Amino acid sequence: MSVRSDVLRVLxxxxxxxxxxxxxxxxxxxxxxxxxxxxxQTNVSNHLRLLRQAGLVSAEPAGRYTYYxxxxxxxKDLAAELSGLADIADERADTRRxxx
Amino acid sequence: MSVRSDVLRVLxxxxxxxxxxxxxxxxxxxxxxxxxxxxxQTNVSNHLRLLRQAGLVSAEPAGRYTYYxxxxxxxKDLAAELSGLADIADERADTRRxxx
DNA sequence: GTGATCTATCATCATCGCGTGATGTCAGTG
DNA sequence: CACTGACATCACGCGATGATGATAGATCAC
Numbered sequence: 685m686s687v688r689s690d691v692l693r694v695l696x697x698x699x700x701x702x703x704x705x706x707x708x709x710x711x712x713x714x715x716x717x718x719x720x721x722x723x724x725q726t727n728v729s730n731h732l733r734l735l736r737q738a739g740l741v742s743a744e745p746a747g748r749y750t751y752y753x754x755x756x757x758x759x760k761d762l763a764a765e766l767s768g769l770a771d772i773a774d775e776r777a778d779t780r781r782x783x784x
Numbered sequence: 785m786s787v788r789s790d791v792l793r794v795l796x797x798x799x800x801x802x803x804x805x806x807x808x809x810x811x812x813x814x815x816x817x818x819x820x821x822x823x824x825q826t827n828v829s830n831h832l833r834l835l836r837q838a839g840l841v842s843a844e845p846a847g848r849y850t851y852y853x854x855x856x857x858x859x860k861d862l863a864a865e866l867s868g869l870a871d872i873a874d875e876r877a878d879t880r881r882x883x884x
Numbered sequence: 885g886t887g888a889t890c891t892a893t894c895a896t897c898a899t900c901g902c903g904t905g906a907t908g909t910c911a912g913t914g
Numbered sequence: 915c916a917c918t919g920a921c922a923t924c925a926c927g928c929g930a931t932g933a934t935g936a937t938a939g940a941t942c943a944c
Contacts, residue, residue, distance in 0.1 A: 687801045696796040697932080701787045708869040710879040714891060727933060729892055748890050748941040749883050756870040756877075763870065767863040769808045770856040777856075779810035783849050783920095797902080814921060827903060829922055848911040848920050883890090 707754040807854040
């Protein structure tokens with residue numbers, strides 16, 4: 685029941701977060717992401733690799749293009765974990781362990 | 785409507801994530817967190833500083849002890865943002881922008 | 885075939901962040 | 915008062931990570 689810190693770490697980068705937001709609205713190929721973010725092609729490709737390895741996005745080759753789509757499930761699982769922690773904290777907001 | 789990447793970045797560290805999980809169940813002082821995590825006092829204190837700056841936890845001085853409690857609201861906001869992105873992705877799962 | 889385009893990988897460099905040790909501060913105790 | 919304990923802050927070394935340039939592969943147009 686520990687937090688998926690690997691997904692968190694991947695999401696923590698600003699450029700990767702931007703890519704995830706863009707992919708949430710529509711599937712895009714690398715060239716689109718390069719245009720939208722203003723980052724270099726190499727940089728975008730490197731970050732896409734990390735996003736792929738974390739399972740956050742899926743690559744769909746189409747000819748010489750590669751379309752990427754967001755895996756919403758991973759995002760939902762993470763949101764559920766965080767929300768669950770917040771709920772636990774709400775229930776036991778007053779609990780305080782005494783110091784020895 | 786951009787993702788709170790500052791909170792994400794703070795949560796991405798394993799030790800900080802562990803601290804957040806511990807604080808979700810009860811308020812603890814620094815000495816407790818040092819015991820539970822096995823990390824050094826300096827290290828815990830440094831991470832608590834970042835958690836404080838991000839608004840994730842609040843410090844409550846009590847004599848020479850300092851109790852920390854989790855701010856569940858920040859966690860809920862983040863969970864809502866991530867969940868919202870996932871919902872958008874679900875709605876437009878088929879949308880694919882053509883390459884020029 | 886040649887050339888152009890899109891993308892991924894590799895190697896390198898610069899920067900950032902974590903962990904540690906030393907030091908300082910404040911509260912309680914004798 | 916001096917002394918101890920609980921935390922915080924500062925400064926530094928080092929490993930991790932992001933950005934860049936060069937290169938390679940793969941596909942399409944001609």
